[in-house]
Amino acid sequence: MAPRVYLAGPDVFLPDPMAVAERKKQLCRAYGFEGVFPLDAELDLGALEPQAAGLAISRANEELIRGCQLLIAQVTPFRGPSADVGTAFEMGFARALGLPVYAYTNVQSDFTTRTREFVRTTRARTDQVIEDPDGMAIENFGLADNLMLVGAVEHSGGALVSLDAPDSSRFTGLVAFQQCLRLAKREL
Amino acid sequence: MAPRVYLAGPDVFLPDPMAVAERKKQLCRAYGFEGVFPLDAELDLGALEPQAAGLAISRANEELIRGCQLLIAQVTPFRGPSADVGTAFEMGFARALGLPVYAYTNVQSDFTTRTREFVRTTRARTDQVIEDPDGMAIENFGLADNLMLVGAVEHSGGALVSLDAPDSSRFTGLVAFQQCLRLAKREL
Numbered sequence: 482m483a484p485r486v487y488l489a490g491p492d493v494f495l496p497d498p499m500a501v502a503e504r505k506k507q508l509c510r511a512y513g514f515e516g517v518f519p520l521d522a523e524l525d526l527g528a529l530e531p532q533a534a535g536l537a538i539s540r541a542n543e544e545l546i547r548g549c550q551l552l553i554a555q556v557t558p559f560r561g562p563s564a565d566v567g568t569a570f571e572m573g574f575a576r577a578l579g580l581p582v583y584a585y586t587n588v589q590s591d592f593t594t595r596t597r598e599f600v601r602t603t604r605a606r607t608d609q610v611i612e613d614p615d616g617m618a619i620e621n622f623g624l625a626d627n628l629m630l631v632g633a634v635e636h637s638g639g640a641l642v643s644l645d646a647p648d649s650s651r652f653t654g655l656v657a658f659q660q661c662l663r664l665a666k667r668e669l
Numbered sequence: 670m671a672p673r674v675y676l677a678g679p680d681v682f683l684p685d686p687m688a689v690a691e692r693k694k695q696l697c698r699a700y701g702f703e704g705v706f707p708l709d710a711e712l713d714l715g716a717l718e719p720q721a722a723g724l725a726i727s728r729a730n731e732e733l734i735r736g737c738q739l740l741i742a743q744v745t746p747f748r749g750p751s752a753d754v755g756t757a758f759e760m761g762f763a764r765a766l767g768l769p770v771y772a773y774t775n776v777q778s779d780f781t782t783r784t785r786e787f788v789r790t791t792r793a794r795t796d797q798v799i800e801d802p803d804g805m806a807i808e809n810f811g812l813a814d815n816l817m818l819v820g821a822v823e824h825s826g827g828a829l830v831s832l833d834a835p836d837s838s839r840f841t842g843l844v845a846f847q848q849c850l851r852l853a854k855r856e857l
Contacts, residue, residue, distance in 0.1 A: 494805040496794065535810030539820020543764070560787060560801070561749025569754040570817040573761030576731070599748060606684065613748070617682040617840065622723030629758040632727020652805065 483515040484669055486662075487546045487580075489572065490555025491565040491652060493519050501653060508655065512662040517545050546574055551639070551669070553583040553661045556626055557652055562595040563626055576633040583639040583665055585657035586625060587646035593621045640664045671703040672857055674850075675734045675768075677760065678743025679753040679840060681707050689841060696843065700850040705733050734762055739827070739857070741771040741849045744814055745840055750783040751814055764821040771827040771853055773845035774813060775834035781809045828852045 486509055492501045502518035509516035522541035526534040546552065552575040556564035563569070564586075576582050588595075597603055600613035611619050624631040625643055634641045642661050646654030674697055680689045690706035697704035710729035714722040734740065740763040744752035751757070752774075764770050776783075785791055788801035799807050812819040813831055822829045830849050834842030 491805060494800075494807075496800070496804050496806075531810045532812060535808070535812050535816035536820050536823050539816045540824055542817065543820070543824070546765075559805075560751070560784065563748070563754040565815070566751040566754055566757040567815040567817040569757040570761035570764075570815070570821065573758035573763075574765040575761075576758075577734075577762040577765035596748065612682075612684070615840070616684050617679060617747075618684075619682075620723070622719045624720060624723050627753070627755040627758070628723035628727045629730065629755040632724050632731070633758065635724050636728055636731070652803070 483510075483513055484550040485517050485548060486514045486665070487549040487552040487571070487575065488516050488518050489552055489568045489575075491557070491559045491568060492555060495652060504655060505658065508659055508662055512666045514551075514662065514665070517549055519545065521545060542571070543574065546571060546580075547578065549575075549580065551575075551581045551583065551665060553585070553658065553665070555586070555652070555658070556584045556630060556641075557587045558595060558626075559652075562592065562599040564630060569627070569630055572630055572633050576637055580637065581639045581665065581668065582633045582637045583641070583661040584625075584630065584634050585642040585644075585661050587644060587651050587654045587657060589643045589645045592624055592626050593619060596620070638668065671698075671701055672738040673705050673736060674702045674853070675737040675740040675759070675763065676704050676706050677740055677756045677763075679745070679747045679756060680743060683840060692843060693846065696847055696850055700854045702739075702850065702853070705737055707733065709733060730759065731762065734759060734768075735766065737763075737768065739763075739769045739771065739853060741773070741846065741853070743774070743840070743846070744772045744818060744829075745775045746783060746814075747840075750780065750787040752818060757815070757818055760818055760821050764825055768825065769827045769853065769856065770821045770825045771829070771849040772813075772818065772822050773830040773832075773849050775832060775839050775842045775845060777831045777833045780812055780814050781807060784808070826856065 506516035559565040694704035
């Protein structure tokens with residue numbers, strides 16, 4: 482049976498998430514994997530209040546991850562300098578389960594650079610540490626995002642692929658995703 | 670032995686993280702817990718290059734969480750409408766391990782409101798869905814943050830405490846943290 486890959490990322494927020502899901506699944510098949518998209522659980526949310534619907538989706542996604550053998554996360558910066566928090570959560574979830582965690586981003590600048598741009602004003606706390614206007618330190622390890630996310634990829638034997646996609650395909654470009662599949666295929 | 674609580678949050682970025690760590694640990698002791706702070710691992714990072722240092726911290730934090738019986742995360746919005754991604758990652762990690770996940774925020778507005786303010790311009794995609802200028806849907810479930818984070822709290826038997834702290838103690842206020850301890854003590 483083909484290893485199942487959980488397709489984490491903000492793709493679920495796209496105007497046509499099922500179109501992206503289908504493209505990602507086709508690519509998965511081409512590399513010998515079965516893609517599992519967060520919206521794959523067949524949930525009947527119609528009768529639920531909004532909060533209950535949100536919690537039902539969360540529970541379904543947790544179960545989908547538990548049924549997978551690896552995870553590929555889109556960590557393209559989302560509404561701020563970092564990856565989407567739901568995606569970060571799912572990376573942590575997969576990592577604790579022992580799954581290889583792969584990640585890709587369509588924005589190649591490093592995390593420190595993006596955070597400095599985002600907070601606009603910075604100030605030196607020490608020779609080594611810069612902080613934002615709230616006095617909160619800015620991570621400066623030369624990594625692609627927060628160290629927990631990048632660490633999970635490294636420790637789990639996955640890989641992080643970073644490419645600059647055109648702005649029009651910032652959340653839809655799949656070249657880096659495909660490189661993750663290629664690397665995962667070589668490992669498994 | 671006192672149950673060990675992993676103290677997740679952006680507190681590590683504060684000007685004096687060890688002072689906050691000490692205050693949180695004192696409160697933990699008062700409720701019968703032992704607090705474990707992300708910086709508690711004694712790491713000798715001096716000889717490491719920045720990237721290697723970041724990865725060593727990540728590995729140490731993962732091990733600290735594995736040694737805990739529950740987690741209390743500060744999910745006060747951090748550089749954007751959501752919690753810090755490192756914190757989100759750790760919530761996912763703890764959730765997959767089966768730990769009760771508690772969370773608190775010192776900003777009480779709901780996630781949809783914060784996201785709308787952050788992206789400034791929104792547009793209706795359908796009657797139910799609003800999207801940002803990138804065409805990405807805005808979660809609208811009436812929850813405190815992304816559904817994976819809130820779901821983890823709910824499914825794990827934890828609790829999310831939301832209070833408005835003064836802006837000057839947005840990341841340092843501990844009233845909501847203390848309520849998490851009180852609720853956790855009642856459960857365990």
